[in-house]
Amino acid sequence: MFRNKSGEFSWVDFTIDVLRVLIVLAVVVGAWNTLSSGRISLAQWVNLLAAGLSQGSIYALIALGYTLVYGILLMINFAHGEVFMAGAFSAFFLAEALNRTGFLNEQPLLSILLMFMFAGLISMTVAVLVERIAYRPLRGSPRLVPLITAIGASFFLQYAFRGLYGSNFKAYPQVRALQGALQIGDISIPVTQIFVFCSALVLMFGLHWLVERTRIGKAMRAVSENKEVARLMGIDIDWVILFTFGVGGFLAGAAGVINGLFRPQGVNFYMGFIPGIKAFTAAVLGGIGNIPGAMLGGLFLGVIEAIGPNLVLAGLGIPGANQLKDVIAFTMLVLVLIFRPQGILGERLSETKA
Amino acid sequence: MNILASEASRRILRLGLLSGGFILFAGVIGMIAAFHEREVVDDFISLGQVLLLAAPFVTSYMAATQMLETGESPRMALAGGLVIGVLCALPTVILLLFNSDDYRYLLDTSLKLIPFVAASYLAWKSHAQGNETRQVAATWLIAALLIGIVSFGFALIFEVKGDLRGVLVNVDRDWVEVVTFDHRRELWTGIGLLLAASAGAGLAGVVMRILPDIPRRALLYGLGITLLVGAFGETVRLILQENLDRDTLREIFRRDTLRQNAAAMLFIISTLAGFLWAMFGGRAQSEFAALDDSRRQQVRNLGMLLFAALLLALPWLIGRTLSDVAVTIGIFVLMGLGLNIAIGLAGLLDLGYVTNYAVGAYILAVLTSIGPLGLFKGTFTFWMVIPIALLAAMFAGFIFAVPVLRMRGDYLAIATLGFGEIIGKLALSDWLKPLIGGAQGVQNIPKPFLFSTELKNPEQLYYIVLVASLVTLFVSIRLNNSRTGRQWMAIREDEDVATAIGIDTARAKLLAFTLSAATGGVAGAIFAAKVGTVFPNSFTVFISINVLSLIIVGGIASNPGIVVGAVVLIGMPELLREFSDFRFLMYGALLILMMINRPQGFIPSKLVMHEVHAGVKPKVSAGD
Structure with a gap:
């Protein structure tokens, strides 16, 4: 410990190691206190886990967009949270219209599928436009330049959609088929959560199939490996990059609909910012550029966010621990970036990039 | 066809x-x-x-x-x-x-x-x-x-x-x-x-x-000035109100808008002035260029003197409402100059700058407040707390900087953003409510006193901001040319090379973060004293984005650019209230446009200008 590679004492390493010890200590003490007090029953833990998994699957879907883009362009598409918002916000109106005509409750599956497609396509359009207008002219410039552009795009999109659809929160209509809960013993899991988790899984498998089994997926992998060689092999790089943004956007839009159906507080123009950062956390957690990693990272983050406040913070005697959910997530972000920037599964980057 | x-x-x-x-x-x-x-x-x-x-x-x-x-x-x-x-x-x-x-x-x-x-x-x-x-x-x-x-x-x-x-x-x-x-x-x-x-x-x-060149330029001047005065009618009226009698003012303005006659007059006058400038401006410039160095320096000094006098007399010239805006602009100038140390000089994209601002504000609030949350109920005065706020912000900057020292640029940006969000959520939480009041925040912060006069008006607070800004400006100019400043620039250009030539990059980066935090703390403290209450909603990521935008638009690493950027980006939404809803839309668009078309900013620093123009992209190798 406390020594860097060349064996000298380095106070930066020292501080970081102290931080590491403190965090482990806090987690252990907090968890021990909570578990030994037995304040939360097993059934409640399972409920928290289920809620965390469904929230996490939404993060995972958004995180895929970050990872796909990072894998190819090595840039953090900071505006991706807003792409998610664009789909969710737009599809609200479709959900409302479908509800008004009664179709939503007559044909819930078809309606939700329609909403997925609608939101996905709108998010895809937004993502593609952002790439085309804001990022493409800057390809090849130093890393911070596209990041600043992306921040600009993020705030531009937020306020553009605020201007378009207004600044109020809008709550999705209730789908009757998703009401109720699944009872297993004394554990009851809301159907919505199961639906969220399953639809996210389907989308992720869809992406996996696209990347691993199709021609364009092969092209995406080739471009992420080495752009110049891919170009020489006759791959249209611009098109592949555009496609990647589109696919990421589609997943984000679908995640937006899932989010809208899942969370009762509704959608507004700012809804994408925080989930966007969290999804980035998830992507880094799993190893950015790594597709299974992003899925895993999302689920993991969701679970930590659900369980962390109750397990650790409440155990440390902090009042109102559930308010600090976001703090847990952002602390997670910072910790991952400090201690394991390559993520759990490792970054999937070729050596030239690292 | x-x-x-x-x-x-x-x-x-x-x-x-x-x-x-x-x-x-x-x-x-x-x-x-x-x-x-x-x-x-x-x-x-x-x-x-x-x-x-x-x-x-x-x-x-x-x-x-x-x-x-x-x-x-x-x-x-x-x-x-x-x-x-x-x-x-x-x-x-x-x-x-x-x-x-x-x-x-x-x-x-x-x-x-x-x-x-x-x-x-x-x-x-x-x-x-x-x-x-x-x-x-x-x-x-x-x-x-x-x-x-x-x-x-x-x-x-x-x-x-x-x-x-x-x-x-x-x-x-x-x-x-x-x-x-x-x-x-x-x-x-x-x-x-x-x-x-x-x-x-x-x-x-x-x-x-x-149109031929001269009338075109004259007309464009006329049109531009008339539109500008018209659009900022309220501001112009507030300035004139300090210096003109009411009847003349009523001739020119109906409430806050320029009357048609006045607009026509203004157009004619400014067109004529534009015409004269277009005719003889070039000659004046060439005559100025023909002067010998010492004379030119004299003219420049005179200009500087006039500018300084203007800065000093500003609150009297523009009145209370506009002084208030000037104080806000000054607070952002402070933050802009501070953040520029991290972003502009050392190339560290700190997106959590609001943290320092919040620390400064809350420290001042808790130490001086005479409300229920004040720790000392008036024992500490503004002047005693300012250095404490500065040190506290520096300490916060230091603490948050240590973990991110090893990170590469884009991760550092996101991590600092995370810090900002954490601080925001903590300030809102029940946990810290007994200390800093949760969503209600800390109230009853007294105004600063200067020898038993309460500085309660924006006209008076203006001088505090002015002095703080000038000190910061001086420090940052000196830093720019110092050994440390050169080290930062080396790190900004290429960290590996900087390490290789023997720069202690960790130390230099830490210094950049800490110094940059200092002015954020002072700005926060002044802000707290100005508004008298501190609550978490004033300290969101939007503050950081605001400061970032004014740096990028004004010119990275360019001190005059930052001042002008603050005046335009902060002043305009304050003066044109219709604008404020579209403030961040504009900032977002500006960030994108600037990065694509003018990454050096509108008033570029000479050094950056040089880099941008001499800058052949060196590393466009395969696989990058």
């Missing part, structure tokens, strides 16, 4: 539609209607209408410049201006039709036609590229399906809602009023007026371009 196919006409079509799209967008997000609230010239033209007409004017001016340079005749240029004017209005006209009760069916029809038309277009393109029939058919099917889902989705939404306004909240009566020039009821008259005005503005742009 020949004309349509030429490069020039295609460019005109593109420019016109782009500009038209901009006008449509500005209308749909409510910008035009909001700006209409502000009259530029009384009962004559509003800022919304200026926006509506400025787009075709500027676009056709630009197009005409290009056309004349490529050797097109003025007559062609005029035709181009006309086309651009019409194209600018076209998208808005279409939306007007869609929005009207009589022609709503057009919206429905076009939403249903779009998928087929678009799919056919894409299929035709695919065919033109020489793809097989099977592929062309597949393209058509997929495109029709995908576009169809979105298109029919919108058709359904509008069908159920019954009008556009149910979805697009800003396509409302106000917008229609503005774009039809108050002819909401007679739609076609309104559309005619819009088309005519837009085409007129397009033609005017070309005419302006064709």
Whole structure:
């Protein structure tokens, strides 16, 4: 410990190691206190886990967009949270219209599928436009330049959609088929959560199939490996990059609909910012550029966010621990970036990039 | 057909539609209607209408410049201006039709036609590229399906809602009023007026371009100054109010808007002045250049002296309301100069700068407040706490910097953003509520005292900000040229090389973060004393973005740029309240545009300028 590679004492390493010890200590003490007090029953833990998994699957879907883009362009598409918002916000109106005509409750599956497609396509359009207008002219410039552009795009999109659809929160209509809960013993899991988790899984498998089994997926992998060689092999790089943004956007839009159906507080123009950062956390957690990693990272983050406040913070005697959910997530972000920037599964980057 | 196919006409079509799209967008997000609230010239033209007409004017001016340079005749240029004017209005006209009760069916029809038309277009393109029939058919099917889902989705939404306004909240009566020039009821008259005005503005742009140099410049000066004074009428009136008697003021302004006579006078005077400047300005400049060095220095010193006098006398010249704005600008100048140490000098993109601001504000609040949350109830004064706030912010900067020292640039940005969010959430939490008051925050912060006078007015607080800014400016100029400053620049350019030449990068980065945090703390403390209450909603990520934008727009690493950036980006939304809803829209757009077109900023630092121009992109190797 406390020594860097060349064996000298380095106070930066020292501080970081102290931080590491403190965090482990806090987690252990907090968890021990909570578990030994037995304040939360097993059934409640399972409920928290289920809620965390469904929230996490939404993060995972958004995180895929970050990872796909990072894998190819090595840039953090900071505006991706807003792409998610664009789909969710737009599809609200479709959900409302479908509800008004009664179709939503007559044909819930078809309606939700329609909403997925609608939101996905709108998010895809937004993502593609952002790439085309804001990022493409800057390809090849130093890393911070596209990041600043992306921040600009993020705030531009937020306020553009605020201007378009207004600044109020809008709550999705209730789908009757998703009401109720699944009872297993004394554990009851809301159907919505199961639906969220399953639809996210389907989308992720869809992406996996696209990347691993199709021609364009092969092209995406080739471009992420080495752009110049891919170009020489006759791959249209611009098109592949555009496609990647589109696919990421589609997943984000679908995640937006899932989010809208899942969370009762509704959608507004700012809804994408925080989930966007969290999804980035998830992507880094799993190893950015790594597709299974992003899925895993999302689920993991969701679970930590659900369980962390109750397990650790409440155990440390902090009042109102559930308010600090976001703090847990952002602390997670910072910790991952400090201690394991390559993520759990490792970054999937070729050596030239690292 | 020949004309349509030429490069020039295609460019005109593109420019016109782009500009038209901009006008449509500005209308749909409510910008035009909001700006209409502000009259530029009384009962004559509003800022919304200026926006509506400025787009075709500027676009056709630009197009005409290009056309004349490529050797097109003025007559062609005029035709181009006309086309651009019409194209600018076209998208808005279409939306007007869609929005009207009589022609709503057009919206429905076009939403249903779009998928087929678009799919056919894409299929035709695919065919033109020489793809097989099977592929062309597949393209058509997929495109029709995908576009169809979105298109029919919108058709359904509008069908159920019954009008556009149910979805697009800003396509409302106000917008229609503005774009039809108050002819909401007679739609076609309104559309005619819009088309005519837009085409007129397009033609005017070309005419302006064709005019000989001197009258053109004179007219542009006149127009620009009149519009500026008109748009900022309220501000100008507030300034004049300090120095003119009420009757003269009433001659010039009706409430906050310029009267027509006054506007005409102003236009004539400023055009004449512009004319004189265009005639003789060049000679004055060359005469100044011909002076010998010492004389030139004298003139410059005189200028500096006048500027300093102006800065000192500013609160008396502009009155209370504007002094308040000046204090806000000053607080952002402070933060801009501070953050610039991290971003501009050391190249560390710190997105959590609000943390330091919050620390400074909360420290001052808790230490000096005489409310229930004050720890010492008035034992500590503003002046005693300022150094404490500064040190506390530096300490916070230090603490948050240590973990991020090893990170690479983009991760560092996100991690600091995370810190900012953590601080924000903690400030809101129940956990820290006993200490800093949760969402209600800390109240009853006394104003600073200077020898038993309470500095309670913005005119007086202004001097505190001014002194703080000048000190920061001095320090940052000195830093820029210091050994440490050079180390930072080396790190900014290439960290590996900096390490290799023996720079202790960890130490230098830490210093950058810590120093940059210091002014943030002071700015926060001044802010807290100014408003008298501190609560978490004042410390969001938007503060960091604000500061980042003014640095990028003004010019990275350029001190004058940052000051000007703060005056424009912070001052404008404060003075033009119609603007404030679109503040972050504008910042976002500016960040994108600046990065693409002018990464060095509007007032670039000489060094960065040099780098940008001499900067051949070195590492465009395979695999990068």
